[in-house]
Amino acid sequence: MARPHKTFDWELVERLAMIQCTKEEIAQALGTSRPTLENRRNKKKFNELYEKGKQVGRMSLRRTQFKKAEDGNVGMLVWLGKQYLGQADKREVDEKSERTVIGETSGLSKSELEVLRKAARHELSERSRTASDN
Known part of the structure; x- marks a missing residue:
């Protein structure tokens, strides 16, 4: 009998990506490995949330930097x-x-x-x- 599929807190994935965590750090925070997180079943959703979170985090950082300059x-x-x-x-x-x-x-x-x-x-x-x- 196959192991049950792991479910992940996708909101946490996005929040961790926003603070520029690596994929390995996110996997560790979720209590899994990077390969498990990026398996065929999860790969598309994980990569979309990871990239979205990274972009939002960079925009937020840039916004804060410009505010400091202003x-x-x-x-x-x-x-x-x-x-x-x-x-x-x-x-x-x-x-x-x-x-x-x-x-x-x-x-x-x-x-x-x-x-x-x-x-x-x-x-x-x-x-x-x-x-x-x-």
């Missing part, structure tokens, strides 16, 4: 600029005023420049606050 997170602004706008670090330090000059902004839109200005103002206020604390 809120003035300088590090996130720089990282996103490098990832999506082809920007690279070009640092020059003016030793007299100890300021960092950010180069190559010609490809930025007015709204992107405004976000960068806000972030720079925020960083300057943080630096002056830190300096006054010392």
